[in-house]
Amino acid sequence: MTTTTEDIRGLARRIRAHSLRMTHSARSSHIGGALSMADLLAALYGRVLRVDAGRPNWPERDRFVLSKGHACASLYATLAETGFIPVETLSTFYTDGTTLAGHVTTGAAGVEVSTGSLGHGLPLACGMALALARDESPSRVFALLSDGECDEGSTWEAALFGGHHQLTNLIAIIDYNKIQSLGHVADVMALEPFGAKWSAFGWAVAEIDGHDIDAIVRTLETVPLEQHKPTCVIAHTVKGRGVSFMEGLLTYHYKPPSDDELARALDELEGR
Amino acid sequence: MRTAFIKALTHVAASDPRITLVVGDLGYSVIEEFARRFPRQFVNAGVAEQNMTGLAAGMALAGRRVFTYSIGNFPTLRCLEQVRNDVCYHGAAVTIVTVGGGFAYGALGASHHATEDIAIMRTLPRMTVVAPGDPVEAGHATYALAEAGGPAYLRLGKAGEPVVHDGPIAFEIGRAITVRGGSDLTLITTGGMLHNVVRARDALATTHRVQARVLSMHSIKPIDREAILAAASETGAIVTVEEHSVIGGLGGAVSEVLAESGVGIPFRRIGIPSAFDTVVGSQEYLRGRHGLTVEGLVPAIEGLLLGARR
Numbered sequence: 001m002t003t004t005t006e007d008i009r010g011l012a013r014r015i016r017a018h019s020l021r022m023t024h025s026a027r028s029s030h031i032g033g034a035l036s037m038a039d040l041l042a043a044l045y046g047r048v049l050r051v052d053a054g055r056p057n058w059p060e061r062d063r064f065v066l067s068k069g070h071a072c073a074s075l076y077a078t079l080a081e082t083g084f085i086p087v088e089t090l091s092t093f094y095t096d097g098t099t100l101a102g103h104v105t106t107g108a109a110g111v112e113v114s115t116g117s118l119g120h121g122l123p124l125a126c127g128m129a130l131a132l133a134r135d136e137s138p139s140r141v142f143a144l145l146s147d148g149e150c151d152e153g154s155t156w157e158a159a160l161f162g163g164h165h166q167l168t169n170l171i172a173i174i175d176y177n178k179i180q181s182l183g184h185v186a187d188v189m190a191l192e193p194f195g196a197k198w199s200a201f202g203w204a205v206a207e208i209d210g211h212d213i214d215a216i217v218r219t220l221e222t223v224p225l226e227q228h229k230p231t232c233v234i235a236h237t238v239k240g241r242g243v244s245f246m247e248g249l250l251t252y253h254y255k256p257p258s259d260d261e262l263a264r265a266l267d268e269l270e271g272r
Numbered sequence: 273m274r275t276a277f278i279k280a281l282t283h284v285a286a287s288d289p290r291i292t293l294v295v296g297d298l299g300y301s302v303i304e305e306f307a308r309r310f311p312r313q314f315v316n317a318g319v320a321e322q323n324m325t326g327l328a329a330g331m332a333l334a335g336r337r338v339f340t341y342s343i344g345n346f347p348t349l350r351c352l353e354q355v356r357n358d359v360c361y362h363g364a365a366v367t368i369v370t371v372g373g374g375f376a377y378g379a380l381g382a383s384h385h386a387t388e389d390i391a392i393m394r395t396l397p398r399m400t401v402v403a404p405g406d407p408v409e410a411g412h413a414t415y416a417l418a419e420a421g422g423p424a425y426l427r428l429g430k431a432g433e434p435v436v437h438d439g440p441i442a443f444e445i446g447r448a449i450t451v452r453g454g455s456d457l458t459l460i461t462t463g464g465m466l467h468n469v470v471r472a473r474d475a476l477a478t479t480h481r482v483q484a485r486v487l488s489m490h491s492i493k494p495i496d497r498e499a500i501l502a503a504a505s506e507t508g509a510i511v512t513v514e515e516h517s518v519i520g521g522l523g524g525a526v527s528e529v530l531a532e533s534g535v536g537i538p539f540r541r542i543g544i545p546s547a548f549d550t551v552v553g554s555q556e557y558l559r560g561r562h563g564l565t566v567e568g569l570v571p572a573i574e575g576l577l578l579g580a581r582r
Contacts, residue, residue: 127330
């Protein structure tokens with residue numbers, strides 16, 4: 001298991017590189033959101049989650065639910081880098097007959113749930129957390145959400161439920177990259193005061209820099225942040241993070257990297 | 273039917289800790305004893321059907337066998353995408369239970385008329401669809417679905433439906449029950465219409481000397497092809513009767529079997545046209561408006577037979 005901050009940074013770089021190659025060869029969308037959550041995934045799979053690639057269905061494993069299923073390139077990359085799926089399968093992303101669907105799907109080992117339509121992940125995670133807690137399992141459930149899917153009523157139905165049932169084994173992480181499908185979150189459907197909303201729904205809230213590995217690890221290793229409350233980690237991130245010319249741009253919610261952009265992005269990641 | 277359901281579920285839950293009942297803040301005077309006896313196997317998800325269905329799937333993925341419970345359209349249509357993606361796509365052990373099939377909540381208005389649910393649920397991959405004909409079938413269906421795990425849809429009436437089966441029945445998902453024998457034609461029905469259909473059948477036997485076979489097609493998916501094709505060849509005419517839209521429900525499922533089998537026989541679907549009622553009333557009143565009472569069924573069946581003889 002990866003342990004040091006530098007190891008996790010290295011994992012994050014490899015996740016980003018795979019994601020860029022995958023979306024480039026697939027000509028697929030959503031590289032921006034795949035990059036914004038790469039550091040969160042690296043910290044989770046490199047350090048925080050109690051999972052075992054050799055036993056993906058180990059009953060006492062932590063569950064990870066990717067609710068922003070469209071950004072799955074970087075989750076598949078993470079699962080490949082951590083031994084759940086062969087690295088070679090990443091090149092099948094989007095191709096005929098692949099099980100690596102363009103929205104995260106349980107066809108890949110280590111994927112707990114299939115998502116794609118937004119607002120499904122937190123209800124699923126609530127159900128897992130409730131059943132696991134009642135069965136006195138040590139497992140925790142981590143759900144990674146996009147900011148855009150906090151427009152969905154179902155997300156808030158689940159937020160009410162998690163707070164009411166005091167699901168201390170449930171952790172919602174929001175990849176708050178501030179850009180959704182048609183524009184800036186603040187312009188499309190403002191979420192602020194965002195932390196106060198979760199807090200009002202009965203959650204313990206932490207706001208962190210979602211690219212600061214130490215901050216991510218420190219926060220996620222101390223959950224639950226408060227007794228008798230689920231945890232909401234609002235991770236402030238940058239869409240397209242790690243590739244300077246993609247950062248903060250709506251374009252890369254849609255546009256796959258061109259040949260030239262891929263080469264430049266990989267150079268940049270590898271510090272060339 | 274809901275009494276038979278909760279009685280059976282309570283019985284199963286006592287010996288199987290996986291059985292979990294998740295209600296959408298409905299079930300007053302029905303679910304209290306279950307909730308009291310099995311607090312770790314009961315959840316009130318509040319008035320939030322999307323979350324209820326997603327969390328039911330999540331609980332199932334963590335090892336539970338979940339029954340969600342609410343009125344007609346709420347745990348089905350309101351959260352259809354959660355039913356499709358979270359329950360069916362994951363093959364999750366979730367049975368969606370509704371009360372108020374058809375016009376059981378007749379006076380409450382169209383919001384509470386469950387009249388397209390069978391058609392919609394039956395199109396979903398992996399979904400089993402069961403609509404018991406009376407409380408006896410409802411009890412059996414509950415045991416069978418608890419055993420099978422789901423994804424499934426169990427469509428119940430409400431309370432106080434008459435018991436049609438006066439003796440023991442052989443209940444198996446996917447197998448129709450022959451409630452009356454006969455060779456002049458076959459009446460195939462599903463759900464709470466069974467009682468009216470049996471009464472209409474007996475009236476036809478007395479007044480018209482017509483001996484109709486009656487099949488309770490409690491499983492609409494999988495449907496009993498064998499029983500339909502046997503009815504076609506042995507009785508020569510089929511009428512389907514359902515308290516549901518004529519589009520895509522029992523009549524639709526039976527006609528698919530008949531059309532693909534190549535047998536050409538007199539056939540008629542009796543049910544609700546694709547329209548909303550502009551007035552409301554009791555269940556029997558609304559059934560009557562659509563020819564679903566004995567008074568409506570007898571002449572419709574007679575008409576089909578006369579037409580067939582011409």
